[in-house]
Amino acid sequence: MKKIIALATLLAVGAGRLFAQELLNFNVQLDKPTGKISPHMWGVFFEDINLGADGGIYAELVKNRSFEFDNPWMGWKKLQEVPEGSMLIVNDNKRKGNARSLKINKPDAIAMGLQNEGFRGMGVRQGESYVFSLLYKQLTPGLSLSVELLDENDKLIGKSSLSLDAGETGWQSAEVKFTAAETTAKAKLNVWIEGTGVAELDMLSLFPTATWKNRPKGLRKDMVQILADMKPGFIRFPGGCIVEGRDLANRFQWKKTVGPIEQRELIINRWNTEFKNRLTPDYFQTFGLGFYEYFLLAEDIGAEAVPILNCGMACQFNTGEVVPMEELDTYIQDALDLIEFANGDSQTAWGKLRAEMGHPAPFNLKMLGVGNENWGPQYVERLAAFKKVLKEKHPEIAIIASSGTDPEGDRFAFLDERLRGMDIDIIDEHYYRPPSWFLSGAARYDDYDRNGSKIFAGEYASHTTRPNGPGRSTWEAALSEAAFLTGLERNGDVVQMASYAPLFGHVDGWQWSPDLIWVDNLQVYGTPSYQVQKLYALNKGTDIIPITRNQANVTGQDSVYASTVYDEQTKELIIKFINYNDKPVDASIDITSKRKISGAATKIVLANADLHIANSLEEPLAIQPKQQTATYKGKTIKESFPPYSFTVIKLPVK
Numbered sequence: 001m002k003k004i005i006a007l008a009t010l011l012a013v014g015a016g017r018l019f020a021q022e023l024l025n026f027n028v029q030l031d032k033p034t035g036k037i038s039p040h041m042w043g044v045f046f047e048d049i050n051l052g053a054d055g056g057i058y059a060e061l062v063k064n065r066s067f068e069f070d071n072p073w074m075g076w077k078k079l080q081e082v083p084e085g086s087m088l089i090v091n092d093n094k095r096k097g098n099a100r101s102l103k104i105n106k107p108d109a110i111a112m113g114l115q116n117e118g119f120r121g122m123g124v125r126q127g128e129s130y131v132f133s134l135l136y137k138q139l140t141p142g143l144s145l146s147v148e149l150l151d152e153n154d155k156l157i158g159k160s161s162l163s164l165d166a167g168e169t170g171w172q173s174a175e176v177k178f179t180a181a182e183t184t185a186k187a188k189l190n191v192w193i194e195g196t197g198v199a200e201l202d203m204l205s206l207f208p209t210a211t212w213k214n215r216p217k218g219l220r221k222d223m224v225q226i227l228a229d230m231k232p233g234f235i236r237f238p239g240g241c242i243v244e245g246r247d248l249a250n251r252f253q254w255k256k257t258v259g260p261i262e263q264r265e266l267i268i269n270r271w272n273t274e275f276k277n278r279l280t281p282d283y284f285q286t287f288g289l290g291f292y293e294y295f296l297l298a299e300d301i302g303a304e305a306v307p308i309l310n311c312g313m314a315c316q317f318n319t320g321e322v323v324p325m326e327e328l329d330t331y332i333q334d335a336l337d338l339i340e341f342a343n344g345d346s347q348t349a350w351g352k353l354r355a356e357m358g359h360p361a362p363f364n365l366k367m368l369g370v371g372n373e374n375w376g377p378q379y380v381e382r383l384a385a386f387k388k389v390l391k392e393k394h395p396e397i398a399i400i401a402s403s404g405t406d407p408e409g410d411r412f413a414f415l416d417e418r419l420r421g422m423d424i425d426i427i428d429e430h431y432y433r434p435p436s437w438f439l440s441g442a443a444r445y446d447d448y449d450r451n452g453s454k455i456f457a458g459e460y461a462s463h464t465t466r467p468n469g470p471g472r473s474t475w476e477a478a479l480s481e482a483a484f485l486t487g488l489e490r491n492g493d494v495v496q497m498a499s500y501a502p503l504f505g506h507v508d509g510w511q512w513s514p515d516l517i518w519v520d521n522l523q524v525y526g527t528p529s530y531q532v533q534k535l536y537a538l539n540k541g542t543d544i545i546p547i548t549r550n551q552a553n554v555t556g557q558d559s560v561y562a563s564t565v566y567d568e569q570t571k572e573l574i575i576k577f578i579n580y581n582d583k584p585v586d587a588s589i590d591i592t593s594k595r596k597i598s599g600a601a602t603k604i605v606l607a608n609a610d611l612h613i614a615n616s617l618e619e620p621l622a623i624q625p626k627q628q629t630a631t632y633k634g635k636t637i638k639e640s641f642p643p644y645s646f647t648v649i650k651l652p653v654k
């Protein structure tokens with residue numbers, strides 16, 4: 001009996017708490033838009049960090065295919081002792097961008113072999129086909145090759161052979177296709193050299209045939225697809241600090257990343273040695289994914305291409321080298337030539353190269369970043385020189401300039417003032433901060449100048465463990481970002497672009513965490529932050545609509561955040577609502593409008609009462625959106641928003 005009374009009391013208390021909960025009232029002024037949402041508002045930031053390009057989206061499976069890494073044997077091992085002088089690394093400076101090759105001198109018929117370990121193994125799938133290719137030069141004809149794919153236990157899972165054309169001298173190419181009999185993330189490749197003869201071998205390469213759009217030697221399908229699924233408005237590339245380089249010699253030079261792949265001169269990836277606790281000695285940039293491929297990727301996924309160029313300064317966290325002002329012209333010329341490469345017709349020198357590479361039509365570049373995270377008067381001076389020339393020759397191109405590493409403080413204040421004084425089109429703000437910063441910053445842009453420079457939130461992420469270590473992309477991080485992004489959306493007339501950073505992390509080869517999307521050699525999953533980004537990008541709307549509570553913007557009062565847009569294409573009112581409480585929030589949202597709300601409404605909910613939950617390779621969709629029907633009466637929505645939730649409500653407007 002006692003038990004029954006206790007249970008009844010508990011139910012009564014529980015029910016009482018629910019009923020007693022305050023109903024929060026909101027108002028949406030549908031007929032009073034305050035501005036336009038930029039069509040490329042929500043985008044992605046791509047940098048070759050964490051094996052993002054080489055070992056990641058660039059589908060090459062062979063590491064150090066051209067023997068150009070500092071140690072030419074890195075990634076390779078000989079499969080047996082070979083006679084002295086029979087396998088030599090030749091360094092021929094006459095070969096532009098690719099001086100080294102492997103010279104085989106084989107006087108007897110005993111097979112010689114070498115093995116490539118791939119990027120933390122090679123991801124191959126049962127039943128899929130793979131293309132092995134190489135460049136070779138016959139000196140004494142008579143050699144042939146056979147290739148084998150092995151799994152992690154050395155079991156043979158694919159095999160083929162090819163003979164080297166005996167008739168030709170000079171460099172030529174050959175390739176052979178074969179099928180993998182097993183799925184494994186850790187395959188390796190054996191290359192056996194048979195017969196007798198002398199030849200030089202180079203660009204030993206293995207690609208899946210099933211790449212994105214089945215382009216030969218293309219990109220990893222699943223990694224591009226997860227980007228395409230977000231419908232990003234833009235793609236910023238190639239970074240990030242990689243633009244700057246540790247020193248100027250190590251900077252990203254776009255011209256060295258276009259043209260024939262075998263002539264693209266590789267450099268050490270600056271993330272190779274950046275973090276002592278995450279050393280990645282085998283990380284190089286081969287530039288198989290170069291500027292042409294970046295533009296193509298942008299076009300494929302319907303995103304604006306947003307290249308960022310070096311401004312004559314190396315990374316200020318490293319050497320901070322600057323080029324003397326009188327030598328800056330080369331850097332400015334790179335920018336002018338890039339515009340020609342992207343937009344020039346095929347009669348122009350760089351437009352011709354683009355056409356020869358397979359894209360006669362222009363890429364229609366509209367924006368260009370000058371400098372990544374640069375700061376100080378030395379940056380302002382260099383930026384001014386770029387601006388003078390670019391605005392004179394290409395007033396149609398919007399210039400993006402950096403406001404440094406932090407979203408506040410002296411460095412930021414100095415740059416913000418100078419950049420606005422220079423009338424820079426778009427200022428690139430970066431913030432890697434704890435969740436509390438994102439939660440308290442939802443009103444950050446409410447007071448920004450409406451008529452001055454526009455804002456690009458070019459790199460940001462909520463770091464739950466900052467500053468003490470690498471972060472996990474938890475639901476806490478993602479929900480705090482979702483709350484902050486209401487402020488970007490509400491101020492979409494000023495904040496015109498935003499991208500989380502970094503984009504990709506390889507579970508076996510990362511340097512920086514958290515990241516938006518994680519991969520191994522076979523799989524890919526989006527973090528809770530990815531799910532948040534995707535919801536914003538897929539529901540970006542066209543017009544900013546005010547939503548208020550007690551006549552004030554909804555920026556965290558009672559831990560509730562909201563923003564609203566109207567989509568003139570789909571004719572929907574889209575409400576984004578974040579409940580950052582550990583209990584439900586009951587809300588009544590009144591829509592003031594001359595128009596009617598009529599037809600089926602939906603709500604998409606991302607929610608979890610546990611803020612520490614995260615997605616993983618094992619459980620990629622622990623946090624995922626759930627779509628349901630939304631209800632409303634007349635022009636009022638009554639909704640109970642679950643604890644720790646991000647809800648998108650879509651209402652048809654007549």
Ligand code: AHR
Pocket residue numbers: 047049239240241242372373459501502512
């Ligand atoms: O996103 C990782 C790094 O963070 C970027 O390369 C750099 O711009 C910033 O410091």
